[in-house]
Amino acid sequence: MSFLRTLIPFDIIGGLTVTGRYFGKVFFSANRKKIRANLAHFTQEYPEVPVKLQPRFRGRLTLLKDEQGEIKCVCCLACEKICPTQVITIEKGKKEGRKMPFPVRYDFEMERCIFCEFCVESCGFDSIILNHQFELAGYNREDFSLGMDGLGHNMFEPSPVGRHSVAED
Amino acid sequence: MFKNEEMEINLGPQHPSTHGVLRVKLRLDGETVTKCTPVIGYLHRGVEKICENKTFFQGQVWTDRMDYVASISNNLGWAEGVEKLFGIETPRRARYIRTMLTEQNRLASHLLWLATHALDIGAMTVFLYAFREREYLLDLFEAFCGARLTTTAFRIGGLREDLPPGFIKNAQAFQDRFLACIDEYEELLTENRIWKKRTVGVAKLNAEDCIALGVTGPVLRAAGVPYDIRKAFPSAAYAEMDFEIPTRTEADTYARYLVRLAEMRQSHRIIQQCIDGLPEGPVMAKIPKILKSEVNEVYHPIEAPKGELGYYFVAEKGGTMPYRMHVRAPSFVNLQALPKMTEGRLLADVIAAIGTLDVVLGEIDR
Numbered sequence: 001m002s003f004l005r006t007l008i009p010f011d012i013i014g015g016l017t018v019t020g021r022y023f024g025k026v027f028f029s030a031n032r033k034k035i036r037a038n039l040a041h042f043t044q045e046y047p048e049v050p051v052k053l054q055p056r057f058r059g060r061l062t063l064l065k066d067e068q069g070e071i072k073c074v075c076c077l078a079c080e081k082i083c084p085t086q087v088i089t090i091e092k093g094k095k096e097g098r099k100m101p102f103p104v105r106y107d108f109e110m111e112r113c114i115f116c117e118f119c120v121e122s123c124g125f126d127s128i129i130l131n132h133q134f135e136l137a138g139y140n141r142e143d144f145s146l147g148m149d150g151l152g153h154n155m156f157e158p159s160p161v162g163r164h165s166v167a168e169d
Numbered sequence: 170m171f172k173n174e175e176m177e178i179n180l181g182p183q184h185p186s187t188h189g190v191l192r193v194k195l196r197l198d199g200e201t202v203t204k205c206t207p208v209i210g211y212l213h214r215g216v217e218k219i220c221e222n223k224t225f226f227q228g229q230v231w232t233d234r235m236d237y238v239a240s241i242s243n244n245l246g247w248a249e250g251v252e253k254l255f256g257i258e259t260p261r262r263a264r265y266i267r268t269m270l271t272e273q274n275r276l277a278s279h280l281l282w283l284a285t286h287a288l289d290i291g292a293m294t295v296f297l298y299a300f301r302e303r304e305y306l307l308d309l310f311e312a313f314c315g316a317r318l319t320t321t322a323f324r325i326g327g328l329r330e331d332l333p334p335g336f337i338k339n340a341q342a343f344q345d346r347f348l349a350c351i352d353e354y355e356e357l358l359t360e361n362r363i364w365k366k367r368t369v370g371v372a373k374l375n376a377e378d379c380i381a382l383g384v385t386g387p388v389l390r391a392a393g394v395p396y397d398i399r400k401a402f403p404s405a406a407y408a409e410m411d412f413e414i415p416t417r418t419e420a421d422t423y424a425r426y427l428v429r430l431a432e433m434r435q436s437h438r439i440i441q442q443c444i445d446g447l448p449e450g451p452v453m454a455k456i457p458k459i460l461k462s463e464v465n466e467v468y469h470p471i472e473a474p475k476g477e478l479g480y481y482f483v484a485e486k487g488g489t490m491p492y493r494m495h496v497r498a499p500s501f502v503n504l505q506a507l508p509k510m511t512e513g514r515l516l517a518d519v520i521a522a523i524g525t526l527d528v529v530l531g532e533i534d535r
């Protein structure tokens with residue numbers, strides 16, 4: 001019996017059956033839109049097809065404005081204190097016609113941010129969120145120091161995405 | 170004419186089979202290893218020291234970055250350790266959700282181990298299948314806490330938020346199909362003659378040596394010692410769960426493979442119990458905004474996928490930070506067994522031994 005087992009590789013045939021089954025599934029459902037969504041295809045063509053993120057995804061820190069276009073932040077400095085990597089620096093100030101304190105500067109050094117969302121959690125005024133952006137690579141160090149009035153990379157809009165992709169070249 | 174000379178070579182730190190930046194100095198006599206010295210420290214960041222300068226709330230983010238494959242287990246250890254230090258009682262629902270996520274993380278970690286271990290030994294197919302399931306689990310973590318790897322999933326006193334809508338449905342969908350997936354891996358590997366030749370009898374470490382070296386986790390259980398922190402010192406909701414501790418007695422690489430697969434089935438069972446018995450209620454206990462400690466010290470062990478993960482806190486009076494924090498990292502302790510496993514055996518078995526120990530360098534170097 002053991003001689004027969006050595007001669008006929010049942011074990012390897014068993015393994016090949018598993019592989020073959022998946023090969024068949026993928027082979028016969030490729031290029032057919034209807035069956036594509038089934039469990040045979042697991043990979044995504046990432047740069048061409050955008051990634052679907054979960055609603056709670058933690059991306060880059062973003063400052064929010066209210067309906068009147070006013071900055072919501074009231075400089076309670078809770079986020080600055082809780083941040084484990086100390087990447088937020090806030091300068092308190094006053095603004096005409098506003099009762100609450102107003103942040104003159106809100107600096108955020110993204111290169112040290114670890115996307116933990118402690119800042120958002122500590123903010124009692126819902127004035128910051130982490131957006132859904134994860135393509136945050138940049139060419140210069142300056143790209144990573146964000147603030148309220150930076151040129152092109154401010155804290156209110158998503159960061160510009162690097163232009164170079166393999167698909168375009 | 171021919172001189173008989175021993176040769177010294179370096180395996181790593183950039184070798185793909187050392188799973189990170191592990192460097193192993195090997196003294197070879199032909200193909201036989203006569204001396205094996207692991208060299209560590211390439212990924213040292215000083216996590217323990219950093220945590221002594223961070224408050225109890227902030228420190229958790231560093232635990233993510235120790236064993237980055239099983240960060241939810243690390244979060245659990247930190248959160249429960251601090252809760253023990255302050256005597257905080259976590260709501261039952263939070264404990265159930267913690268248990269469920271930790272077990273899912275154990276599955277993810279074991280799947281990564283299976284994938285890379287099989288790839289090291291030469292079975293490419295399992296790698297792709299195991300990553301397919303792991304991807305699904307990472308999506309679940311992303312849905313729960315927003316990140317896939319560095320999760321920071323729990324908070325002191327419970328959870329930040331309840332489960333997102335649809336989480337239970339997706340988790341159940343995974344449960345329904347996962348057992349068939351384990352069968353698939355088994356079909357590919359368990360009886361495969363090449364796999365058996367590379368693993369049976371390789372890198373043996375018997376129970377006495379395991380205990381003498383402090384080795385825990387699946388390596389210890391594959392040597393026949395039924396020691397599991399989940400049963401020995403149950404935390405979270407493990408005391409209410411019904412599961413077994415799989416053990417083998419062969420104490421070789423193949424036995425460890427079987428133990429880990431059996432553990433995945435047990436984790437599947439625990440997750441199912443968590444889903445079925447998930448209690449209603451709040452997920453966060455009432456805790457003060459600033460935690461001020463008394464003079465106290467606490468050691469809290471949990472069962473991480475790699476073995477016993479322990480957090481040791483020393484607190485001073487009125488401190489918001491730990492006075493001293495120490496981590497008993499399972500990979501760090503398990504790695505000491507590598508010379509014992511490999512000396513006197515062939516060079517190719519070193520790769521199998523590193524794989525079977527399931528080391529993560531982020532945790533070893535900390």
Ligand code: SF4
Nearest residue numbers: 083113114116117119
């Ligand atoms: S996400 Fe974390 S690291 Fe980043 S700014 Fe907020 S608190 Fe700091």
Ligand code: SF4
Nearest residue numbers: 073074076077079123
């Ligand atoms: S916690 Fe919110 S309101 Fe307070 S300073 Fe930070 S962003 Fe502004």
